[in-house]
Each structure stands twice: as C-alpha cells, then as structure tokens.
Amino acid sequence: SAVISQKPSRDICQRGTSLTIQCQVDSxxxxxxxxxxxxxxxxxxxxxxxxxSEATYESGFVIDKFPxxxxxxxxxxxxxxxxxxxxxxxxxxxxxxxxxxxxxxQGTRLTVV
Amino acid sequence: xxxxxxMEGPVTLSEEAFLTIxxxxxxxxxxxxxWYVQYPGEGLQxxxxxxxxxxxxxxxxxxxxYRKETTSFHLEKGSVQVSxxxxxxxxxxxxxxxxxxxIFGSGTRLLVRP
Numbered sequence: 001s002a003v004i005s006q007k008p009s010r011d012i013c014q015r016g017t018s019l020t021i022q023c024q025v026d027s028x029x030x031x032x033x034x035x036x037x038x039x040x041x042x043x044x045x046x047x048x049x050x051x052x053s054e055a056t057y058e059s060g061f062v063i064d065k066f067p068x069x070x071x072x073x074x075x076x077x078x079x080x081x082x083x084x085x086x087x088x089x090x091x092x093x094x095x096x097x098x099x100x101x102x103x104x105x106q107g108t109r110l111t112v113v
Numbered sequence: 114x115x116x117x118x119x120m121e122g123p124v125t126l127s128e129e130a131f132l133t134i135x136x137x138x139x140x141x142x143x144x145x146x147x148w149y150v151q152y153p154g155e156g157l158q159x160x161x162x163x164x165x166x167x168x169x170x171x172x173x174x175x176x177x178x179y180r181k182e183t184t185s186f187h188l189e190k191g192s193v194q195v196s197x198x199x200x201x202x203x204x205x206x207x208x209x210x211x212x213x214x215x216i217f218g219s220g221t222r223l224l225v226r227p
Contacts, residue, residue: 031213042202042217043157092156094215100145100164102206102215106156 002027002097006105013083013112020079021108023093028073033094034066037107043092049076083112115140119203119218126193126225134188134221136177136203144205146170146179146186147215151200160188160201193225 003026013019023032034046046066047057055068069077080087093105120135138146148160148170161170163179163186170177175190186203203218 033213042219043215045214048213096213101147101159101162103159104157
C-alpha cells in the first residue's frame with residue numbers, strides 16, 4: 001500500500017488568489033495523479049504528473065490554471081490559480097500501488113469566496 | 114472512450130437489508146474494475162477490485178463479480194450496517210485508452226437507518 005499526505009486539508013480562499021496543494025507519498029512512484037471532485041459530483045482527472053517531464057493534462061484542464069510541479073519521485077504540487085467560486089472542490093492526489101490499485105490522499109477541501 | 118454508469122442515489126435501507134448498487138461500463142480491451150468508498154468527510158478508500166472476467170472481488174462483506182458478457186460490476190452486501198453509510202464509486206482503468214487513468218461513475222450515496 002501507499003500512504004499519501006496532502007496539505008492543506010482544507011482552505012477558504014478569496015477569489016483571484018492562488019492556492020498550492022502539496023502531496024507527499026511514502027514511496028517512490030513514477031506517476032502521480034491529481035483529481036477534482038466538485039460538490040456532489042464524481043471524480044475527474046485533472047492531470048498526470050511524471051517526474052522529470054511536463055504534466056499531461058486532461059481535456060478541459062490547462063497548465064495556466066492548474067500548474068503542477070513534480071520535483072522528485074515522492075512529491076508533487078498542484079496550484080489552483082486565479083480562483084473563482086467555481087473552483088470550490090475537493091482536490092485529491094493519487095498514486096498506483098504495486099498491487100494494481102490506486103491510493104488516494106485525504107483530499108484538500110477548497111472553498112473560494 | 115471508456116465510461117462507467119452507476120445507479121443514481123440516494124439509496125436508503127434499513128439495517129440488515131440486502132444491498133445492490135448497479136454498475137455497468139463501456140471499454141475497449143480488458144479493463145480492471147474497482148469499487149471505492151468515501152465515508153463522510155474522508156478521502157477515497159479502495160473497497161474491492163477485479164482484474165479479469167469472472168473475478169469476484171470481496172471485502173468487509175461486500176462482493177462484486179466482473180461480468181464481461183453484461184459489462185457489469187454490481188456491488189452487493191447481504192446485510193448492511195449503519196456504518197456502511199457512505200458514497201460508493203464504481204471505477205475502471207486500463208483497456209486500450211489508458212492503463213492508469215481511473216474513470217469513475219457518478220457515485221451512489223447509501224444511507225442505512227437503524
């Protein structure tokens with residue numbers, strides 16, 4: 001299994017500002033994934049973060065809005081830029097374990113006011 | 114592309130009732146199938162998985178069988194408890210589209226009353 005720590009667990013932010021979410025994994029992994037869960041909705045993949053290369057973004061998500069860093073094999077950050085109330089969501093970091101199953105962090109609950 | 118369809122909730126049951134949450138999928142190739150559970154205020158936890166046709170995943174009294182002929186992965190439990198109240202997500206990965214990208218269903222909220 002993998003243990004994933006996310007920070008912050010929750011935040012309330014003013015519109016127009018940016019928030020950086022950190023994700024720390026207790027083992028080295030090639031790929032880290034960032035998901036968004038809008039209120040009452042399912043999870044949608046934002047991007048895949050590979051160490052040493054640019055993140056790969058899913059349709060509807062762009063680097064200017066959600067820049068991602070991946071400085072090493074155990075850590076990644078997701079920034080939500082120029083926030084609006086529509087960005088209020090839970091953001092989750094995920095990795096795959098050796099047993100072919102995905103593990104998730106506890107999530108960052110973001111409220112934009 | 115790949116997709117997952119879940120029965121809409123909320124599902125409200127009395128304690129010890131039988132639970133079924135339907136899940137069907139569309140995928141090219143041979144995806145792996147998962148059920149995740151999200152308890153109130155918490156992140157996602159893997160409940161069970163199946164990686165090939167006819168596999169049965171099971172955990173904590175929950176079961177689901179990978180049925181390729183009906184492209185289904187329905188979640189069942191014989192006797193639910195109040196502590197099972199949560200949101201359940203069916204998901205798939207793999208197939209031709211992408212090995213590691215998880216595609217989630219819309220989620221089904223289960224409320225179990227004493």
